[in-house]
Amino acid sequence: MPVTLTEDQADLANAIGEFCRREIGSKERRDELTGGGRHPHSDEIYRKMAGLGWLGIAAPEEYGGAGQGMRELLVFLEETAYNQAPISGFGTTVITAAAVEKFGTDAQKQELLGGMCRGDVLSISMSEPEAGSDVGGLKCRATKTDTGWRIDGQKTWCSNAHIASHILLVARTSTEGGKHDGLTMFVVPADAPGLTIRGIETMGGKEVNDLYFDACELPADAVVGTEGQGWRQLMAGLNLERMILAGLMLGLARRAFDDTVAYVKERTQFGRPVGSFQAMRHRIADNATELAATRLLVHDTARTIDEAEPGALFPREASMAKLKATELAKHLSLEGMQMLGGYGYATEYGMERLLRQSVVSTVYGGTSEIQRDIIGKSYGL
Numbered sequence: 001m002p003v004t005l006t007e008d009q010a011d012l013a014n015a016i017g018e019f020c021r022r023e024i025g026s027k028e029r030r031d032e033l034t035g036g037g038r039h040p041h042s043d044e045i046y047r048k049m050a051g052l053g054w055l056g057i058a059a060p061e062e063y064g065g066a067g068q069g070m071r072e073l074l075v076f077l078e079e080t081a082y083n084q085a086p087i088s089g090f091g092t093t094v095i096t097a098a099a100v101e102k103f104g105t106d107a108q109k110q111e112l113l114g115g116m117c118r119g120d121v122l123s124i125s126m127s128e129p130e131a132g133s134d135v136g137g138l139k140c141r142a143t144k145t146d147t148g149w150r151i152d153g154q155k156t157w158c159s160n161a162h163i164a165s166h167i168l169l170v171a172r173t174s175t176e177g178g179k180h181d182g183l184t185m186f187v188v189p190a191d192a193p194g195l196t197i198r199g200i201e202t203m204g205g206k207e208v209n210d211l212y213f214d215a216c217e218l219p220a221d222a223v224v225g226t227e228g229q230g231w232r233q234l235m236a237g238l239n240l241e242r243m244i245l246a247g248l249m250l251g252l253a254r255r256a257f258d259d260t261v262a263y264v265k266e267r268t269q270f271g272r273p274v275g276s277f278q279a280m281r282h283r284i285a286d287n288a289t290e291l292a293a294t295r296l297l298v299h300d301t302a303r304t305i306d307e308a309e310p311g312a313l314f315p316r317e318a319s320m321a322k323l324k325a326t327e328l329a330k331h332l333s334l335e336g337m338q339m340l341g342g343y344g345y346a347t348e349y350g351m352e353r354l355l356r357q358s359v360v361s362t363v364y365g366g367t368s369e370i371q372r373d374i375i376g377k378s379y380g381l
Contacts, residue, residue: 002292003299009072013079016054020083023048027350033086037353038205040088041163047119049087056117059097063109064117069306074247074299081251084350088207089121089160091248095241096122096168099185103225103233108187115165123164123190125211126234127157133370135170135234136179140213142171142186148220149186151194155211159364161197162209164190170230183230186222193217203356238366239314242322243305245365246298249329249358256329256354257291260284260336263343280339287332294328297321316378323371329358 005013023045024030033042049055058073059065066072073094080087093116100112112122131137140153151171161167167188174182188195194216200208225233261284264275274280301321305314333355337344344351362368 003295005075009075012072013075016076016079017083020080020085024083024085030084030086040086040205040207041121041160042086045085046087046089050117050119055090055119058094059113059117060101063113065113070243070302071299071306074243074302077244077247078251081248082254084255089163091244092124092160093122094244095237096124098240099124099168099233099237100224102236103185105221108224112166112187120165121160121163122166122168123158123161124168125155125158125161126170128154129156133367136231138170138172138183140171142173142184145217147217149218149222151186151213151216151218153213158209158211159207161190161211162199162206166190168224170234174228180231182228184227185224185230185233186218187224188216188218188222204360236313239318241365242318243302245361246321246325249325249361250295250298252354252358253291253294253325253329253332256332256336256351257287259351260339263340283335283339287335290328291332294324298325316375319371319374322365323368323375326358326361327368330362333358
């Protein structure tokens with residue numbers, strides 16, 4: 001694809017590819033690491049990547065990271081997704097760590113950012129049964145006590161809480177003001193008394209959870225940032241979340257496309273490869289063009305973020321990147337399933353797993369409809 005990487009970025013991409021071929025390699029090995037795809041996160045592979053310094057690629061050096069930018073993080077996300085590395089916990093970890101880096105105390109940064117660099121998984125919990133896209137509708141309550149805070153309520157769709165060391169909780173500390181006022185962030189140990197984590201079975205495996213807080217006691221220093229300013233703090237991190245999802249789905253889209261091309265070159269019908277038929281060849285051409293355009297968009301957005309002043313926000317660009325990459329990943333995995341025919345439906349070939357992974361990407365992290373609304377509003381509509 002016509003995306004230019006620096007020498008260091010290209011070396012990183014190549015190193016990730018070599019690692020994945022060596023440590024993961026075959027479908028049989030991936031199934032061994034993930035329980036046949038039911039557990040999309042392998043602690044074994046994750047810890048090995050931590051040892052190579054990759055998990056802290058964008059974390060500050062004082063906490064054990066490499067201090068690199070969005071472009072390097074994007075290369076890591078894209079290449080691990082393309083090579084089907086079972087490290088599903090990394091996305092929520094980076095999102096959580098970024099919020100702590102921006103708003104947390106030094107002690108919180110040492111514990112959570114340092115933990116990320118060593119191989120800990122972090123999770124962030126926003127959604128509730130009656131509050132998904134409408135984050136301002138959160139009702140999970142944090143009440144002040146003599147020693148700190150007591151948390152009561154339910155959260156849902158919390159990715160990776162079951163494998164996390166800590167969860168970044170967004171709870172309501174006040175009902176005064178508008179619905180986006182009175183929200184506060186807290187660091188919650190995943191094994192905190194009063195917290196019950198219950199998995200939700202999904203078509204993608206064991207990824208998300210319900211969280212139940214029943215008089216869960218937290219110390220006063222569990223607050224991240226400023227009490228009552230959780231909404232504004234969340235908004236400051238949504239661009240990063242969308243770029244992370246864009247990078248992951250860009251890698252998955254590349255995998256779906258390459259696997260499809262490899263198949264149609266080898267599969268013969270009526271005495272020749274099916275890819276040589278014009279109808280198939282034109283579909284491949286259209287998909288290749290869309291993939292190239294999407295990759296340019298995502299990488300250019302990452303470059304823009306790296307070159308901007310610290311704290312600058314790019315809601316339109318990040319939403320465009322997330323929208324385009326996730327919709328493309330879903331489209332290309334569906335195209336792959338169609339072009340592989342019956343083999344696309346068979347678990348042996350892996351295309352159905354790519355489809356399961358990509359479909360939900362247009363829902364979590366802000367649905368495609370939400371991204372379109374953000375983009376439209378950015379033009380004053």
